[in-house]
Amino acid sequence: MVNVLITNLPYLLRGAVMTLWLALAVVTLGTLLGTGLGILATGRSRIVRAAITVYIFVLRGIPVLVVMFLGYYAFPALGFRVNAYVAVGVAQIVYVGAFTAEIVRSAILSVHPGQIAAAKSLGMRRGAILREVILPQATCIAIPPLLNNALTAVKQTAYASVVGAWELTYAAREIVERTLASFQIFLGVMAIYFAICYPLSLLARWYEKRLVVSH
């Protein structure tokens, strides 16, 4: 019964490598985008703040699958030919960026106003206050939800298979079509996703413990 899984494992693992690349790109770029937007969302320009708020609220109200379909069809509609990975990647980056922006924004706002008053009273300028006072404290607050966010993002890459980007889940469906051994194959897929995500969970747990100790 496990034979079919073992025979097809190399193929699944090749899919897993693709999933890893996709996840790495989505998490890194999505987090960078979201962090930038999250910082801007606490800035002085009312127009910028409003625009980011709209972006966050709209994206948070749409299922990631729909965002991906939109991304997949948007490029051709605008006259660009892009491959499925780019379409899926961009859509997921934009999606992850919205959640990240909200985490970063609220982490920055949760830094005690007295901290900013103290920094200002020393004569520190905006940039220095952000760099030396706000961001170091906001980072501590933001890291656990950001890791959680990254976990979700990794798993969401499974949707890529729906628009024809070949990765772990897509590979699994191909094998199932051929072998009809859906249960065994998806059991294997489950184990692989878990193996990818588990280190992230461990990292989050470790960080939380360290945080408790330092306070």
Next chain:
Amino acid sequence: MAMIEITDLHKSFGANDVLKGVSFAVERGEVVVVLGPSGSGKSTLLRCINLLEDWQAGDIRIDGESVGYFDGGRRRAWPEAKAAKVREQVGLVFQSFNLFPHRTALENVMMGPLHVRRMAKPEARKLAGDLLEKVGLADKADQYPATLSGGQQQRVAIARALAMQPKVMLFDEVTSALDPELVGEVLIVMRRLAEEGMTMIIVTHEIHFARDVSDRIIFMDAGAIVEQGPPAQVLASPASERLKLFLRRYQGDYLAV
């Protein structure tokens, strides 16, 4: 020329008038204590002097320079960078310390010299070390604020403000959040500063300290100065009913009406 000169300062939060035309001056080297019940506008006054609050009318001059607003034509607030220039010269110590929790005591004191004065690190370290020694905390330099007592944290906060070598120091109820046993160590540091000739405005509820250290006491109530004068006179023979009541309550007569 007065170090600080405030003329007819008006400040409101929405419909709530917090300062209703406050005027006074503080001479170079003078130590002024501001007394008054909660909500009388004392803290807001200090925050205005340090440009942490805006105000609706009136003028604040620091060392001769009118600050906070461009004069002439339409009244317009200074941009943050210009306000920061003034804050460099005016130290403020808060009731709640507001030390940077992610930095050690020494790094807290180095913050201004490093990131405002752009001092080289070894120099800033030397300056911060000297100041911690001055407030009696040389041995706590590498500890984080969370591991220090309230009195120690407040002394680090004073050192942090002094590191900018300000012309004036403002103290906003700096002992109000402390255990009674820890109040003394902070007041001693402040007293030494006063003796060294620092210009200081101190908002406090420590009346004994006010009598010992101040050159003048200003009593505020409901956003206005009710009376002021030398501490001996103001505390021993208050002219206004309001201050008499305030002092009776302070002497432990909690039933005073």
